[in-house]
Amino acid sequence: MKEQGFTSSKMEAEGFTLIELLLVIGLLVLSVGITTDIVLTLVRSYSKTQISNEIEQNANFVFLKLGKELKNAQLVNSVTATTIQFTNKDNTVINYEVTGNKVLRDGVPLTNNDPIGGVDVSCNGNCFTQTGTNPTIIKLNIHFKQAGSPSIAFTGSIDLTDTIVVRGTY
Helix, strand or coil, X not given: XXXXXXXXXCCCXXXXXXXXXXXXXXXXXXXXXXXXXXXXXXXXXXXXXXXXXXXXXXXXXXXXHHHHHHHCCCEEEEECCCEEEEECCCCXXXXXXXXXXXXXXXXXXXXXXXXXXXXXXXXXXXXXXXXXXXXXXXXXXXXXXXXXXCCCCCCCEEEEEEEEECHHHC
């Protein structure tokens, strides 16, 4: 005799099997892992770009300011490995010095060596070298690197060199 309302002799349980659950968990772990890797790559890339930009901005500022003033100088008074002193058109004496991981102009820091966003400045050999006298030619050779403890992912540095002819000396 057949019972009413049942067409099958066995009742099926509702829900997921263990294999289905393991497959969903595996796919979820895979997608979370890939997403995490993409996010970490973007964060590292941003950090690397930020460090490079800070170093370049500091280096460009120093070189543009020093280069412009030195080109327009009337007389170079003295040159040592880490200092240069010159007289501008207004007969004002200007001193540049690389000391304490900073570039100083008349004792005022032009660079920032804070651990976050700063740079350490040093010389590769001599920062300032006079190579000619008539006209006066000055060679600049300055090294800029990331200040503070460098991140494990990226450490940035730039070596800048320039040769400047002092216009007021010819």
